[in-house]
Amino acid sequence: MADPDLWEVLDRHIHEAEQLRRCLHREPELSGTEIGTRDRVLAALPPAASVTKVADTGAIVRIGGDGPAVGIRGEMDALPVTETSGVEWASERAGTAHACGHDVHLAALVAVARTIEELRLPTPLLAVLQPREETYPSGARDIVEDGALQAEGCAAMIGAHLQPALPTGVVACVPGSVNASSDEFEIQVHGTSGHAAYPHLTADPLLALAQIVVALQSIVSRSVDPMAAAVVGVSSISSGTAANVIPGLARATGTIRAMNAETRELLRKRVQAVAENVARAHSCGVEVKITHGEPVLHNDPRLVDAVARHLGDQSIAMSTTLRSLGADDFSYFSEVMPAVMMFVGSETDEPLHSSAFLPSDSDLHLTARAMLAGYLGAADLLREESPLR
Structure with a gap:
């Protein structure tokens, strides 16, 4: 006492x-x-x-x-x-x-x-x-x-x-x-730039990135047990300099949160796989960097x-x-x-x-x-x- x-x-x-x-x-x-x-x-x-x-x-x-x-x-x-x-x-x-x-x-x-x-x-x-x-x-x-x-x-x-x-x-x-684990990701999509009036002559990384962002939202709803709390969120997007130019590079950053180690590892792998496969479907290359943060x-x-x-x-x-x-x-x-x-x-x-x-x-x-x-x-x-x- x-x-x-x-x-x-x-x-x-x-x-x-x-x-x-x-x-x-x-x-x-x-x-x-x-x-x-x-x-x-x-x-x-x-x-x-x-x-x-x-x-x-x-x-x-x-x-x-x-x-x-x-x-x-x-x-x-x-x-x-x-x-x-x-x-x-x-x-x-x-x-x-x-x-x-x-x-x-x-x-x-x-x-x-x-x-x-x-x-x-x-x-x-x-x-x-x-x-x-x-x-x-x-x-x-x-x-x-x-x-x-x-x-x-x-x-x-x-x-x-x-x-x-x-x-x-x-x-x-x-x-x-x-509290959740916290990782950060950066996705860089590399395409072929060109005039916006001739999109067929380019590989548009911005369009590919937009599709990646949408696809990332399906990871938690379709890959994670509904009873397990998790977040995959995109927080920033940057690309391009002019209205009539398709850029050669598009970039996004975001966060991965999970309440157990197994879900955390699953989310890391799925972010990587989604980005790579969607970029490939748009004839673009991609680099995915995941910074491992707090457990x-x-x-x-x-x-x-x-x-x-x-x-x-x-x-x-x-x-x-x-x-x-x-x-x-x-x-x-x-x-x-x-x-x-x-x-x-x-x-x-x-x-x-x-x-x-x-x-x-x-x-x-x-x-x-x-x-x-x-x-x-x-x-x-x-x-x-x-x-x-």
Whole structure:
């Protein structure tokens, strides 16, 4: 059972972290450039047993002594978005904004770390300051491949992400697959250009690409089990320079999402096959490039139960149904250790990545409480005789 003063101590540190959140929000940094953000958070964290630099601009900070530890992830990067929130502490960097709540996540993590350090809780904490959540190559993937988490004895990983699709005050803590795998594809169709008045003398790549785009929409409906969630979507098309010229090249990009590894592999193969065969039918060549992104994000059921008990003890309303085909590179952690990603309801009506997205101080409080519940749940399991995995 946690110390009854634990949550009061956390509340005090959350109030102190509100100013840090504003500082981070005012000076956002894009993926791969988060050195200032990292150093600002390091300065706000309590004195650490060790600080390990990872993934170029990231860090893993140990709070507490030796032995198996619980990790909590805080993403550091902002988005290439021009903020329109209108607050006094809006981004001062043109074209860059914390439009996904990472400033809130970091400030919440600092409050939790200060609480754990002040009360000398027995299970060590690893504050994982992760870069490049919003872009490839993934910062989480690099941290896992670096081996630093294993070297630090990380036994479980906790994440919490704001989600305005949830009602205010609600935390989703759901077992199993909660976010999709995410791959990106690029299709380039090569034809023979010519005058638009003489189409019979050309091989029209734009027409071929249009047919490919239509054919791609049949993959999920005709190749995937209707009970399996999946998406194949084209998001951009580009070709041509003039109304009377059939171009020699047409290009499209899009995304592949799936909730299990088997469907993911099927979709990759079908995108490749559809593009090749439709292009061939139009006497065109084709190049298909598939960039492998995040795996499926899987929440460990046993860890979910342990975390949910602490959320319930604090009378935090919970959702046990939220799943989406969104993606988060937290999934790289869940591939190698027991992990739980929680989604935290936000007061803002704006969606994630909106230029006006601005979570409230109440959202910061709930995020920190969810993170601490995650830490406590993982610590409970670590104290049991059987290991987490």
